[in-house]
Amino acid sequence: MQIDLSGKRAIVSGSTAGIGFAIAQGLARAGAEVTVTGRTQARVDAAIEAIRQAVPDAGVSGVAADLGSAEGCQALIEARPEADILINNVGIFGPQDFFAIDDATWQQFFDVNVMSAVRLSRHYAQGMKQRDWGRVQFISSESALNIPSEMVHYGMTKSAVQSISRGLAKVLSGTNVTVNAILPGPTRSEGVLGMIKQAAEQEGVSPAEMEARFVAENRPSSIIQRLATPEEVANMSVYAASTQASATTGAALRVEGGIVDTMA
Template sequence: MQIDLAGRTAIVTGSTGGIGLAIARGLAASGARVVVNGRRAPAVEQAVSAINGLGAGGAVGFVGDLGTAEGCAALVAAHPECDILINNLGIFEPKDFFETPDADWTRFFEVNVMSGVRLSRAYLPGMEKRGWGRVVFISSESAFNIPVEMIHYGFSKTAQVSVARGLAERMAGTGVTVNSVLPGPTLSEGLADMLKPEQEKTGKPMEELAAAFVMEHRPGSIIRRAATVDEVASMVVYLASPQASATTGASVRVDGGVLGTI
């Protein structure tokens, strides 16, 4: 399958590292012009430079906090149209329910949910007018497998799936698809940083430590390891492609079989 996104503009929120950067690379490699986003200029510049070094569609940067209404408005002002919107921006933090104040619930809702709501509201009308578009929310298997150690995070991921499904139905018959992707445990920078002290202590390869982490915290994993960021990105790039025109309103799993339902 040859995915050709030449002539398309893609926005990937929170894309200076991890899954977001892998998605941005994959879209650019398929010919899309990608807008890379982060809150810090050096990280954005580094990501843009790395993607442009690959050739193909290339990238430009936008520095801003899309977890705020003002940040989203600034992005739309700078880049008023796009064909592909990847709502990847997200935060997580293990914290017991009884120690999670209102401010944390609000912060998670603003960053994980409202960033995608605001940007979808801004960009979907243009996609509808042009008769083609792709919106993907990067949710999580935690949307259905709510982690007891961070219920507020799981709640925000369930909300993303609900918004994506509702928007898919709202855009029915327009040529615009809206889907959510559910990654499972993934060996991104965040997990690697968390496991780094153990690696320094034991000298074990990061992949081995990540696999042990998965089996401890998600023992239902069928692949019995952490996914790579590129494995998640490959699914997202497919959903952003013309070939995925009949897939909409779906919650697509890249969870390694963690979710035990059929």
């Protein structure tokens, strides 16, 4: 299978590192014109340069904006009024005791993880519908199904975006616009590796040992028994963005290593 996204314009929210960066690079490698987004211009510029080094002929540019706010989403929309592929990846996470999560933190997680995707999809999917072609993806998580007790607020947001993706797919019924959710498991992203490194320092063990312990203790049902790589998640995203995936819509596409112990 040869995936060719030449002529397609893609936006990947939160794509200066981790899964978002890997998706942006994968889309660029497939020929798409990719817009990288991040909160600071320095991070955006660094991501663009890294993609160009990996993919010398990449068509890649960037927009710096805080997509956790309505103003930030509007700034991106004004800078890039149209897109053929929208990857709603931006998100925050972090373990916290449920009883210590205050209202402001609940609202912050909802604004960044859910409302960014709502605002961007509401705008870009309309143009896709008018042109009768498009791809919208919501980067959810296996935590949408297995709500982690240490991150209830995070799991809630991932369940929400999975619900939105299914509903939006129905809204766009009968068109050539597909909408899907991608469900990664624990992935070797910058944020996860940082969390593991911090835990390793507290426990006095190596990051590699802590990584293995994390999977064994926190995701014992994992079939692959390891963290996924951002590139493994990106491969699913790039396929779902392709013309070949035209009959895949309204789906929850798992890249979680078999953690979710159900067949449906």
